[in-house]
Amino acid sequence: xxxxxxxxxxxxxxxxxxxxxxxxxxxxxxxxxxxxxxxxxxxxxxxxxxxxxxxxxxxxxxxxxxxxxxxxxxxxxxxxxxxxxxxxxxxxxxxxxxxxxxxxxxxxxxxxxxxxxxxxxxxxxxxxxxxxxxxxxxxxxxxxxxxxxxxxxxxxxxxxxxxxxxxxxxxxxxxxxxxxxxxxxxxxxxxxxxxxxxxxxxxxxxxxxxxxxxxxxxxxxxxxxxxxxxxxxxxxxxxxxxxxxxxxxxxxxxxxxxxxxxxxxxxxxxxxxxxxxxxxxxxxxxxxxxxxxxxxxxxxxxxxxxxxxxxxx
Numbered sequence: 001x002x003x004x005x006x007x008x009x010x011x012x013x014x015x016x017x018x019x020x021x022x023x024x025x026x027x028x029x030x031x032x033x034x035x036x037x038x039x040x041x042x043x044x045x046x047x048x049x050x051x052x053x054x055x056x057x058x059x060x061x062x063x064x065x066x067x068x069x070x071x072x073x074x075x076x077x078x079x080x081x082x083x084x085x086x087x088x089x090x091x092x093x094x095x096x097x098x099x100x101x102x103x104x105x106x107x108x109x110x111x112x113x114x115x116x117x118x119x120x121x122x123x124x125x126x127x128x129x130x131x132x133x134x135x136x137x138x139x140x141x142x143x144x145x146x147x148x149x150x151x152x153x154x155x156x157x158x159x160x161x162x163x164x165x166x167x168x169x170x171x172x173x174x175x176x177x178x179x180x181x182x183x184x185x186x187x188x189x190x191x192x193x194x195x196x197x198x199x200x201x202x203x204x205x206x207x208x209x210x211x212x213x214x215x216x217x218x219x220x221x222x223x224x225x226x227x228x229x230x231x232x233x234x235x236x237x238x239x240x241x242x243x244x245x246x247x248x249x250x251x252x253x254x255x256x257x258x259x260x261x262x263x264x265x266x267x268x269x270x271x272x273x274x275x276x277x278x279x280x281x282x283x284x285x286x287x288x289x290x291x292x293x294x295x296x297x298x299x300x301x302x303x304x305x306x307x308x309x310x311x312x313x
């Protein structure tokens with residue numbers, strides 16, 4: 001109990017700006033941009049002062065509980081209660097022990113669920129831009145992080161990694177910038193020649209690191225003009241999908257889709273994906289894997305990208 005009291009007494013509220021929101025947090029979130037002129041909070045992230053029982057379960061569905069006014073995410077040693085798109089409450093007996101794991105969970109699924117509760121369209125993908133933005137989607141191993149790093153190194157700007165968050169206004173989709181950090185595996189660090197000063201290791205991450213791309217981060221809201229779905233093939237292929245194919249791809253690459261579809265938000269999400277499939281062109285981009293590595297982006301892809309959002313140069 002002494003440790004918990006000491007932790008509470010030392011809490012200092014941190015102020016951040018992400019996804020167009022003012023975030024006030026008990027927990028330091030250095031991956032987000034500090035709000036230099038904080039106003040009223042849109043989102044509170046706070047520790048529960050009266051710490052209740054914390055459960056753990058090997059059943060995945062027991063790690064995700066949908067209540068009438070909140071979603072509860074459980075992990076070993078802590079749980080997060082996400083309420084009405086406005087608050088994330090941390091329940092933990094020993095915050096100092098689990099701080100890294102809690103932070104990663106908040107930055108990932110915690111904020112993902114909260115943004116879905118606010119009726120934003122959230123896809124599993126990266127967002128890069130110049131004059132307009134595109135979302136890059138794909139399954140694990142298809143090279144989302146590799147392509148994103150290649151494009152940023154080529155002059156494009158990062159709006160978000162891992163999840164693309166969009167404000168929806170009927171048939172207009174606007175990318176909301178998240179964190180200037182991109183999470184990549186150790187192998188990609190070597191391949192891309194990233195300077196060590198930009199690399200940040202996190203104990204809770206296995207075989208991955210965060211790379212600071214603050215100097216190439218787009219803080220403004222940018223309209224989404226296209227989407228790309230990555231794949232692997234024997235030869236390069238860039239082709240526009242039909243509206244039905246685009247809709248299926250958007251559903252497939254919805255952020256935490258299995259969990260999302262267990263909430264009351266799925267109808268809104270389906271309608272948003274349908275509207276995007278009708279309003280925004282989505283392309284398949286299949287790339288060759290050579291010697292276990294993905295090559296530099298092919299000219300046909302870069303030419304299309306330049307037509308859509310301009311050159312990165």
